[in-house]
Amino acid sequence: MTDYKDPMIPDGKVNPIDTDYQIGQDNILVKVGPFGLDIHNRVFLISAIVVVLFVVLTISFQQQAEPVFSSMRGWLTSNLDWFFISAANIFVLLCLGLIVSPLGKVRLGGTEATPDFGYAGWFSMLFAAGMGIGLMFYGVSEPLSHFSSAYGGVSVTDGVRTDWAPLAGAAGDALAAERLGMAATIYHWALHPWAIYAILALGLALFSFNKGLPLTIRSVFYPLLGERIWGWPGHIIDILAVFATLFGLATSLGLGASQAGAGLHYLFDWPQGSTTQILLVIGITAIALVSVLAGLEAGVKRLSEINMLLAALLLLFVIIVGPTLAIASGFVANLGAYLQHLPALANPLGREDVNFSQGWTAFYWAWWISWSPFVGMFIARVSRGRTVREFLISVLLIPSLACVLWMTVFGGTAISQVVQQGYEVAAGAELPLQLFAMLDVLPLAQISSFIAIILVVVFFVTSSDSGSLVIDTIAAGGKVNAPTPQRVFWCTFEGLVAIALILGGGLVALQAMAVSTGFPFTLVLLAACVAVVKGLLSEPRA
Numbered sequence: 001m002t003d004y005k006d007p008m009i010p011d012g013k014v015n016p017i018d019t020d021y022q023i024g025q026d027n028i029l030v031k032v033g034p035f036g037l038d039i040h041n042r043v044f045l046i047s048a049i050v051v052v053l054f055v056v057l058t059i060s061f062q063q064q065a066e067p068v069f070s071s072m073r074g075w076l077t078s079n080l081d082w083f084f085i086s087a088a089n090i091f092v093l094l095c096l097g098l099i100v101s102p103l104g105k106v107r108l109g110g111t112e113a114t115p116d117f118g119y120a121g122w123f124s125m126l127f128a129a130g131m132g133i134g135l136m137f138y139g140v141s142e143p144l145s146h147f148s149s150a151y152g153g154v155s156v157t158d159g160v161r162t163d164w165a166p167l168a169g170a171a172g173d174a175l176a177a178e179r180l181g182m183a184a185t186i187y188h189w190a191l192h193p194w195a196i197y198a199i200l201a202l203g204l205a206l207f208s209f210n211k212g213l214p215l216t217i218r219s220v221f222y223p224l225l226g227e228r229i230w231g232w233p234g235h236i237i238d239i240l241a242v243f244a245t246l247f248g249l250a251t252s253l254g255l256g257a258s259q260a261g262a263g264l265h266y267l268f269d270w271p272q273g274s275t276t277q278i279l280l281v282i283g284i285t286a287i288a289l290v291s292v293l294a295g296l297e298a299g300v301k302r303l304s305e306i307n308m309l310l311a312a313l314l315l316l317f318v319i320i321v322g323p324t325l326a327i328a329s330g331f332v333a334n335l336g337a338y339l340q341h342l343p344a345l346a347n348p349l350g351r352e353d354v355n356f357s358q359g360w361t362a363f364y365w366a367w368w369i370s371w372s373p374f375v376g377m378f379i380a381r382v383s384r385g386r387t388v389r390e391f392l393i394s395v396l397l398i399p400s401l402a403c404v405l406w407m408t409v410f411g412g413t414a415i416s417q418v419v420q421q422g423y424e425v426a427a428g429a430e431l432p433l434q435l436f437a438m439l440d441v442l443p444l445a446q447i448s449s450f451i452a453i454i455l456v457v458v459f460f461v462t463s464s465d466s467g468s469l470v471i472d473t474i475a476a477g478g479k480v481n482a483p484t485p486q487r488v489f490w491c492t493f494e495g496l497v498a499i500a501l502i503l504g505g506g507l508v509a510l511q512a513m514a515v516s517t518g519f520p521f522t523l524v525l526l527a528a529c530v531a532v533v534k535g536l537l538s539e540p541r542a
Helices: 041-060 060-102 119-138 141-151 172-185 191-210 217-230 232-268 274-321 326-343 354-381 386-417 431-441 445-473 485-504 505-535
Strands: 019-023 030-031
Touching: 041 060, 041 232, 041 485, 041 505, 060 354, 060 386, 060 505, 119 141, 119 217, 119 232, 119 274, 119 386, 119 431, 119 445, 141 172, 141 326, 141 386, 141 431, 172 326, 172 354, 172 386, 191 217, 191 354, 191 505, 217 232, 232 274, 232 354, 232 431, 232 445, 232 485, 232 505, 274 326, 274 386, 274 445, 274 485, 326 386, 326 485, 354 386, 354 445, 354 505, 386 431, 431 445, 445 485
Parallel strands: none
Antiparallel strands: 019 030
16 A cells, blocks of 8 residues: 555545555556456446446337436426526636635645646647537537527527516617627636536546545545545445536537538538437447547547647638628627626526526536536646646636637627628528538638538547546546556447437437436535635645
């Protein structure tokens, strides 16, 4: 056993999760039991059995599954919207408080630690893993939806005129409606989701790199549970993390498959429908397997950098050939509108705009929370050597500004096409097709649409391979270099879960499982806030 002298652990020892584990080099749990597999028996077996049963039952009872998923999503978002909104507000306030507090001087990895990656590679990995497919899927459709509703004099999407404060003056005023629509969109893609990721990522990095605990979700709760994290309380936390990650990823993979299928139909007249989406999931999962086998440096990092390059090229293309001046002025104006309307958008109580607060916000926060084990652990693994302040500013503020820019460019261009040029193509298209309908109005539409499809696919792959590595780390009790068959298992079942949900109800089923697994993990994250603060208070300032 390795000795630990951190004041957070008074007896100087960390117990292994099971008797057939021991702490090995670099504070990684090493399996020394039968078969030499690096799995934590309880977490891996329970998670794997439940996931296999879910796939089998959903595929076997497709007709019965769809109404179940629809009811599940509706009940959770309509009854717990206040809970999701309040929790996300807590995460943002804690992150901002840590940035300006003396605790921001704590360095992840110790006072002498240096970063493992430069800024370019670091930003590429965290951004590509964080919300790539979502930006492609909703970058045009969400601003258009909120703009259209506000312009028509309704609350942001429920079709009924209300007294919701930000709507004042928006009805019939295209510019005011655009600003409101962009503010409502940015609310879902800026500070709040990145704060959700940042809290868990900070906790994982702190307790792994500074406290010498395994890189797994249960380690964050040592200040609250002590040695009990190695027993069933810790097992339950890690099992919830596996489920949240798996189903959160499946939601994104399903969205990516539907958008890639729509793009292929648009460009090459490929048939649309669940069969095409399933074939895309199978093909892209196979590519993800190759990346998983290549590892973090050769696979995930390289694909993330390719992704960022393609995204930057597409972004620049739309800026240059689109309404350039409107985009340039819109960035600052949209950011200002977001900050102006943020208190009303983030208000958890007394909301009349139920379709926005429940249909959009509650789903989004549950989705981001379900992604937090995956993105949080991935960000933690590549963030050693950063101070807490540098870490939070980079993870919270810089990606938020990048999302504001993305939504301004793509959503703003689509709105401009409607208002200034009279084009209604994008607004009238189905959700997965709206990006391609917007690009169709611009020059070189065939080329830009093809790049967009490639970008969706590569975002798909980076999410899948990164998620597989993270789930395997959790299921292996913190081991970051588990045997190949285990990583293959999780990558394969990510694809199978996405296929099962596509067959069992499509988008509604995908959203239902993200919300269902996001709810219990919200409770885990709220407890993690307390644990992180307690852990930081015991650390020396850099």
